[in-house]
Amino acid sequence: MRLAGKIALVTGAGSGIGRAIAQTFAAEGATVVVSDISAESAQETLASLAGKETCITGTCDVSDGASVKRLFGEIEKQYGRLDILVNNAGIGQTPGDGFDKYQARLAQRMEQLQRGETPTVFGDQIVDMTDAGFDTVVGVNLGGAFHCSREAARLMIKNGEGGSIVNISSTGAFSGEGGLHYCAAKAGILGLTHGLAADLGPRKIRVNAICPGPTLTPALLAISEEWRQSMAAASPLGRLAEPEEVATTALFLASDESSYVTGHTLLANGGTYMH
Amino acid sequence: MAQRLANKVALITGAGTGIGAATAKRFAQEGATVVLCGRRLEPLQAVAREISAAGGRAEAVALDASDEQAFTRAIQDAAEKFGHLDILVNNAYSMVGAAIVDSSNEDWRANFTVSLDAAFFGIRAAMPLIGRQGGAIVNLSSVCGQLGTPYTAGYGAAKAGVLSLTRTAALEGAPTNVRVNAVVPGVVLTPGSEAALPTAEAQNATAAGVPLRRLGDPREVANAILFLASDEASYITGVALNVDGGKTCELPSGANMDAFDAT
Ligand SMILES: NC(=O)c1ccc[n+]([C@@H]2O[C@H](COP(=O)([O-])OP(=O)(O)OC[C@H]3O[C@@H](n4cnc5c(N)ncnc54)[C@H](O)[C@@H]3O)[C@@H](O)[C@H]2O)c1
Numbered sequence: 001m002r003l004a005g006k007i008a009l010v011t012g013a014g015s016g017i018g019r020a021i022a023q024t025f026a027a028e029g030a031t032v033v034v035s036d037i038s039a040e041s042a043q044e045t046l047a048s049l050a051g052k053e054t055c056i057t058g059t060c061d062v063s064d065g066a067s068v069k070r071l072f073g074e075i076e077k078q079y080g081r082l083d084i085l086v087n088n089a090g091i092g093q094t095p096g097d098g099f100d101k102y103q104a105r106l107a108q109r110m111e112q113l114q115r116g117e118t119p120t121v122f123g124d125q126i127v128d129m130t131d132a133g134f135d136t137v138v139g140v141n142l143g144g145a146f147h148c149s150r151e152a153a154r155l156m157i158k159n160g161e162g163g164s165i166v167n168i169s170s171t172g173a174f175s176g177e178g179g180l181h182y183c184a185a186k187a188g189i190l191g192l193t194h195g196l197a198a199d200l201g202p203r204k205i206r207v208n209a210i211c212p213g214p215t216l217t218p219a220l221l222a223i224s225e226e227w228r229q230s231m232a233a234a235s236p237l238g239r240l241a242e243p244e245e246v247a248t249t250a251l252f253l254a255s256d257e258s259s260y261v262t263g264h265t266l267l268a269n270g271g272t273y274m275h
Numbered sequence: 276m277a278q279r280l281a282n283k284v285a286l287i288t289g290a291g292t293g294i295g296a297a298t299a300k301r302f303a304q305e306g307a308t309v310v311l312c313g314r315r316l317e318p319l320q321a322v323a324r325e326i327s328a329a330g331g332r333a334e335a336v337a338l339d340a341s342d343e344q345a346f347t348r349a350i351q352d353a354a355e356k357f358g359h360l361d362i363l364v365n366n367a368y369s370m371v372g373a374a375i376v377d378s379s380n381e382d383w384r385a386n387f388t389v390s391l392d393a394a395f396f397g398i399r400a401a402m403p404l405i406g407r408q409g410g411a412i413v414n415l416s417s418v419c420g421q422l423g424t425p426y427t428a429g430y431g432a433a434k435a436g437v438l439s440l441t442r443t444a445a446l447e448g449a450p451t452n453v454r455v456n457a458v459v460p461g462v463v464l465t466p467g468s469e470a471a472l473p474t475a476e477a478q479n480a481t482a483a484g485v486p487l488r489r490l491g492d493p494r495e496v497a498n499a500i501l502f503l504a505s506d507e508a509s510y511i512t513g514v515a516l517n518v519d520g521g522k523t524c525e526l527p528s529g530a531n532m533d534a535f536d537a538t
Pocket residue numbers: 011012013014015016017018035036037038041060061062063087088089090091092140144168169170171211212213214215216217218219220
């Protein structure tokens with residue numbers, strides 16, 4: 001078992017990719033702290049884990065530094081250490097951010113194109129994006145990774161045995177697909193990854209990022225079959241990712257098998273974007 | 276634990292020493308049948324014997340990977356003999372390091388014949404065979420192909436070429452589920468790099484410029500190659516996976532005081 005004896009915190013573990021990561025890590029022998037803003041979904045994930053008797057859930061809003069501090073207080077009390085952090089909690093949009101207006105315009109533009117007209121409507125996403133919406137999306141995705149990395153680094157430094165931090169970014173950091181706030185936050189995560197890796201390397205704390213492509217999580221299962229198929233067709237491998245495929249990628253970066261890998265951005269997108 | 280390369284057949288070039296040998300042993304541990312290729316038979320046989328002694332399956336084939344016909348034949352033979360070929364690791368390289376102003380045309384070209392030409396020959400021959408059932412190709416690049424490094428113009432250009440070849444091959448292999456990725460090692464202690472860093476002082480000074488403050492071990496690169504070759508990387512294609520201790524995320528800008536002190 002590749003994570004035997006390790007304590008791992010997975011944020012946003014109540015759903016999708018985070019849940020798959022928690023399950024994969026537990027199956028490899030890790031004790032997983034299943035954290036989510038939703039206590040109910042975290043409970044559901046916990047119930048699905050192998051070796052769950054050693055695992056706990058912790059309700060936490062990663063965008064709130066005090067909430068993260070409380071969670072780490074619990075982890076320290078319970079286990080006295082942390083070996084692995086996966087910064088997975090994330091949101092793509094938030095009510096009132098103006099993103100819906102942009103999507104409505106894109107739909108209008110598509111209709112114009114389908115009617116064979118020269119389109120007169122444009123995306124212009126930033127024009128309607130609100131300050132509060134931008135701050136919220138950046139606050140969860142990037143602020144959350146910052147808050148959790150800080151507390152994890154404090155614990156890992158105290159413990160003196162190093163550790164591994166895995167940040168879930170997105171292909172959107174490069175492709176610009178999705179919300180501008182989301183893409184900005186996900187690109188910010190890569191800068192955070194580089195800075196942390198360089199600074200914490202001498203502490204034997206490795207920090208890496210994964211950029212998943214479109215993955216079959218609840219959000220993607222909610223869109224139309226037609227839309228999903230067009231996304232799959234756009235991927236060179238001709239299909240979307242299963243959450244488990246992102247989870248095995250996170251397992252590689254979390255485990256000692258990647259012991260000389262740090263500061264790296266690992267693309268897991270079926271070849272949709274390469275650099 | 277289920278073996279991660281059970282029933283797979285893998286061909287590895289440059290498998291007699293260093294990263295190639297470590298990869299062959301790691302693959303065999305995970306259940307693969309490994310075909311070891313390289314110019315000199317003796318080190319290949321030594322690795323094959325080690326693998327067999329540990330209960331694995333390996334076969335040594337002496338060839339120069341830049342010899343298109345010999346390499347192509349070895350790939351076809353492997354697929355025929357074992358019934359299928361699932362994994363190719365283009366690991367062999369040759370290098371002539373010198374300042375640009377001191378390099379002859381022959382010096383420059385010598386860097387491309389194995390690192391880049393052989394990788395191309397290998398991909399061309401293996402893609403249709405691996406494509407019968409799907410599988411993976413892993414090409415060895417180098418941080419020299421990403422960063423500017425003095426005295427390695429040809430080597431760095433060849434290794435940068437490997438990254439481009441990887442991306443194109445990934446697109447052409449995708450329809451038959453042949454994933455093609457590159458591993459980008461930093462400074463890893465192998466016979467090749469020890470020749471360039473012969474003293475402890477030289478090795479320490481190099482290690483000081485790496486965030487993890489040490490040089491890599493071939494087994495660490497082998498683990499990354501294993502990951503990309505295995506089904507655990509089933510949604511990863513066309514990537515360059517750095518195994519460099521963080522070398523490429525911390526540039527020698529003066530921020531790293533350890534490296535400053537050491538030079
Ligand atoms: N699914 C994809 O296609 C895809 C692609 C690229 C990147 N990602 C990234 O992967 C990660 C997981 O995505 P997913 O698709 O599994 O999403 P999801 O919505 O299914 O799961 C996200 C989880 O995060 C939790 N969460 C949200 N805000 C939180 C907060 N403030 N504090 C704590 N938890 C919070 C949610 O409750 C939910 O359980 C995200 O970072 C996402 O940006 C997903």
